[in-house]
Amino acid sequence: MARLKTGTRLKSAVCNTQVMIVAAPDADVDLACGGQPMIDAAATPPAGAVISPDAAKGTVLGKRYVNADGKLExxxxxxxxxxxxxxxxxxxxxxxxxxxxxx
Amino acid sequence: MNLMMLLEMAVSGFGERVAVQNVGAALRYDELFAAAGAAAAGIEASGCAHVAVLDENSLAVPVGLFASAWAGKPFVPLNYRLTDSELEALAARIAPSLLVTSSERAGALAGLPGTTVVTREAFLAGGAAAGDAPAREPNWPMDPDAIAILLFTSGTTGAPKAAVIRHKHLVSYIFGSVEFGAAGDDDAALVSVPPYHIAAMAAIASSVYSGRRLVQLPSFSAEAWIETARREHVTHAFVVPTMLGRIVDVLDQRSEAAPARLRALSYGGGKMPLPVIERAMKLFPTADFTNAYGLTETSSTIAILGPDDHRAAASADEPAVRRRLTSVGRPLPSVEVEIRDPSGQSVEPGGSGEICVRGEQVSGEYLGRGSLVDRDGWFPTRDAGFLDEDGYLFLEGRIDDVIVRGGENLSPGEIEEVLLAHDAVADCAVVGIPDEEWGEAVAAMIVLRAGRTATADELQRWVRGRLRSSRMPQRIEFRDELPYNETGKLLRRRVKADLTGAS
Structure with a gap:
């Protein structure tokens, strides 16, 4: 759980996905990829973490992703x-x- | 956030496509990335604070732009038409710098204090100072507030100002206006504006993010533009009004067809005379036309009149819709535009005032002078204009060019539009000249169409029949052409000086 800053780069702890925050709500956000919390692009992923099968549909290069209220992009x-x-x-x-x- | 992200994404999406092409030379996206990494190592080793490029459109421009971003140094494209003493003054302001230039000029510039001069060829070989650089990790700084580009304004009075474009501004502009990888395999964009123009920087960033092949024209001539567009199968191009004027002249003179593959022609950077755009639409019948309005301080385009708008306006019966051909269209979805009166109050649709703009791409800043963006994020552009009921933006010239006649504010743009609607008028400029009775008087400089005549008296009657009498030019002079700078900006001060001196 963290407050996200526009322009920040994050990566998945369990796959190659990397994202940049385009827009973020003014609140803590529990952002995950592959079912695991996303981490700073420079951080080392935790050992042993694996993709959750129900969060394995993949991400597409260059695409935008939003939440229901559109505040997170x-x-x-x-x-x-x-x-x-x-x-x-x-x-x-x-x-x-x-x-x-x-x- | 860093411009390099755009190139990094391009490499993972379509690394083997051609990124940029210049006469016989070309770089694929993966090669452009490697060249930027090697040049970044050279930049770091040189100990410079800025990377300047004094060159025509060459491969050193995109490589320099991305290498500077990678090394975390501002990129400073300089005007190659500057005199040696002007260059020396600018070099002093960005020292210590690495200056990339052609081999012809490198020798003469070698003695500039605080300036390490390298030739374009040495820079591209990654040999600026570091010799052979190993493949690099993508370790560019991600500070969105770091300066990506400094652009010195033409500076018609006083010392040139350096507009500051930070990484967040240009990257936000691209994210807000370009769809990643949207280009087709055959898409090729011709860049003919010089590197020190914001449109040239935006063209590189847009082209990379959309996955186009960027075709560079080293320096503009209408003949070379047409020839290059044909040879390289160019599909997209951006031109300033003076360029389009010369291109249609040459095509007309030679009775030649327009380059066949060209399907999107965008224009901006100055007021497009209606006769030029009308002739161009006839000569390029299958091309989509887009008018882009933007400023250096807004990282290029903030409003566009798209192809559908052009067609709808050209075929409309309703005057309010037809008139839109002379508008700059609607703001980008990522940008807000508001018109304000001199007290700062927002003006209703139809009312004139200062165009103010807000959005992530808006820099509004000059080096050493701070930001002109207010605390709510609005940047006053110093351009005058109005919005119509449907949100189309119309320009009325620079606020500083407004003519104050007997306490009444007159917009040169409104009077110019009426004069340009006269059959015999090819181009015109309206300025205020000193007047004992009124403070300022309206004066017009007119260029007639070839083979056409009109007297001053006739044009005065033409204006008087369409606008209030205060708008009628008191003085009208005829010239063969108006003074424009090389990127198509009308030099109103020179028109004014000419008309004042002639009185």
Whole structure:
């Protein structure tokens, strides 16, 4: 459980997934990937942790993930086998409305 | 947060695609990443505080941008048209620096104090100072507030100011406006604005994140642009208005078809004369047109008039919709725009005032002068304009260019638009000139279309028939062309000086 800061990079403790925090609520967030709490990108994963089978749908590079109220938004910067959740609730893919290229 | 994240993601998503291409040379995404890592080692070993690039569009520009981000140093693209003494003054402000330049210029610049000069070739070989660099861990700093880019303004008066673009600004702009890996296999974007223009920096970042092939035009000429677009099968391009004007002139003169693959043409960086965009839409009948409005201080685009808006406006009967062809469209979803009166109060749709903008990409900061962003996050752009009922933004010129005639504020843009609607007028600029009776008087400089004539009296009557009499130019002069700088910005001070001197 931690307060998340926009721009921070986190990684999964159990797969290759890495995310960047795009938006975060002003409250503690229980963010997990593959069923295990996500850790700082530079931290060493705990030994023996494995992906929970019910959180193994995978993450997709370059996609945005949001929670139900939209206050938490993550960008997947490295894909992996685990899936993202907050307090047990799975995060969902955010569909982007394409903008015309301006540069 | 660091610009390098964009390149890192590109490498894992499509590392073997061509990232950037320049005449005969090219780098794939994985090669661009390796080149940035090697050059970053050289930057660190040089002990510099800034990395400057004084060059045309060359591979050293994207490599320098990402290598600087990797090494945690601000990247400073310098204007290669600056005189030696101007360059010396800028070099002093960013010392100690590593300065990357062409081999032709490296010798003459070698003596600059606090400046380590390397040639483009040596820099690209990763040999700036460190020799052969091993493959590097992705160990760039993640401080979102670190400075990514410093861009010196053209500085028509006084010393040039350095606009500060932090990593969080440019990365937020990309995240807010570009879908990762959205480019098709054949997508290629032609960059022809010089590296010291914010649009060139944004083009690199956008192209990398979307997975396009970035085709560099070393320096702009209409002939080279057309030839490169054809040869390299370019699909997307951004141009400033003066560039588009020259491109349509050359295509017209040669009675040639537009480059066939080009399907998206975006423009911005100055006021696009309506005749130019109308001719361009005829010459590029299958291209999607996008008008992008932004400032250096906002990390490029904040509002866009997209292809659908162009088509809807061009085919509409309703005047309010037709008029949108002269708007800059609607704000990006990640940006808020508000129009404020001189007391700072928000203005209703339709009302003119200062364009203020808020969003993660907004920097609003000059080095050593602090941020102009207020405590609620709003940046006053000094551009005047208004929003229509549907949120389309219309520009009315710089606030500092507003003409104050007898206590009444007049927008040059409003008068210019009316003059440009006259058949014989190709281009025009309206400025205030000193006047004993009114404080300032309205004056216009006119460029006529080839083979057309119109007298000052006729144009005065034209304006008087469409606007209140206070807007009628008291003085009208004709010239062969208006003074623009090389990136298409109208030099109003020179128009003013010319018209004042002529009176």
């Amino acid at each position: 993550l960008l997947c910067i490295k894909p992996g086998e685990g899936s993202l959740s907050v307090a047990g609730e799975a995060l969902v893919l955010k569909e982007a409305k394409p903008l015309p290229s301006s540069d």
